[in-house]
Amino acid sequence: MKHEDYSELITDYLRGTLSEAGQQQFRMLVEEGRLDISEIIELEKMYRELGTIPVPEPGSQMHQRFYAMLDQETAAMEASSTETGKTRDWLQPVINSFRSPGLAWALGMLLVGLLAGDLFTPFSNRDDKIERLSSEVYQMREILMISLLENDSPVERLRAVNVSHQIPAADTRVAEALLNTLNNDTNINVRIAAVDALVERGSSAFVRQGLVSSISRQESPLVQIALADAMIELQERSAVGQFRLLLEQETMDPNVRHKLENTIIALL
């Protein structure tokens, strides 16, 4: 039995809108047993029950909620159209998750764990990479500096000495190059710049010793005075003997002599 074939008839019957011809046909079908009466009764009962379910009236509350939702939606759309809005959108769930104390606690513990772990077994890989990169930069500067120091132009050599300020003091090759410049460069201005650059590396005993032994080798009073200032800055008392050697020269300019004598007094 296919109710579907008579579905229109049945619904009309249930609604009570069956026409006379329909009523006859319906009765005939029931009598013939083509429509199961018990099923019809069941359907009738369900239809009545459906009618008793209350349809809620759209109250003022619903009105408010609708507009609140609308506002939220338009605000979200506006926000997502700007860059900050995007990040806020993206951050929102993260921020929300922190409102749940359990999750915040878990995240906190994870962080503590990571930090503690890093203390004992550092993320050596990453640090290595950074270290390698920065040492590569220093190496490049070192190569640049040493090749510039070979340049014929004193301006380029001055630039080389200035580059040395950006290489860490621990670099002995740079210190050696600067000491070599201090003792052998043909230009006095470059030598003076080398003195200042070496003072910055004065924490190294090698550099201090190089500066001290350079004093008596310098013929230019400009370099001698720069070295006198350097020795005072580094408080290098071992330089006194070298300055005394210099002062044995009779042709020394009286002003330079005065300065060097005062340097000895300051150092003693």
Next chain:
Amino acid sequence: MKTVKTILLTLIATLVIFAGTSLAQEQIAVPLSNPGQPGKLSLKLVLGSIKVTGYEGNEVVIRHTDLGRGMALMNDSDNDEDREGLRRISRPASGFEVNEHNNTVTISRISPVRSVDFEILVPTRFSLTLGSVNGDYLTVENVHGDHEISHVNGNIELRDISGSAVVNTVNGNIIATFSRVTPDKPMSFGNINGRIDVTLPANTRFSTKMRSEMGEMFTDFDFNEQESGRTDEHTRNGRFRVQMNNWVIADVNGGGPEYLFRTLRGNIYLRSR
């Protein structure tokens, strides 16, 4: 009145002696391998003055004047009687050598005991390496390049030069006016006795490091002083150290390459134009 007379007499006598040793200026024109391209000139003297001027030409023109045996001249106590009946065979010109290779002109082998003055014309785009120990002047005018100028006992004057300069003298003033500077090139000016007076274009970007130990420093540039000669540091062992030094370190027009000015006894003037 008597002293004036003696001075006058000495003056005339000196003139006569100098005329006798021949003050004739000689000229050498050196052609360049690549005319129109920038070049270099190198000249180092012990005794004598140098003047180099840029001009619109393609040759290096060297004029030299032999002033005699320099210091030795003063020790010449011989009289004319000692030379009676003899003729002079010593050559007035001190020998020297000029080389040109790939636009680099080098004047060398100059006698260290004879005083020679050089007046040289170079094409405007030339880098100069000039040095003298004892000279009345060392002057450069209107040359563009990287210049290395040194003197020991004497002034240095650089007029309307451009490019960059590394300059030092012991006893003498350094006076330099730049019509243009090459950006990013450091410069350095140093002496012991004498002033340092440098004029730069007003818009030059540079960082200064200046010190006059016994003199004063002046400028009309806007100085943005970085540290006012004071460095504070917390050392590792928990000590605090403040160092006061007499360097003036400043950025001008936003900072740039380092220009070092250092003198023991002179004043430093840094002017804008």
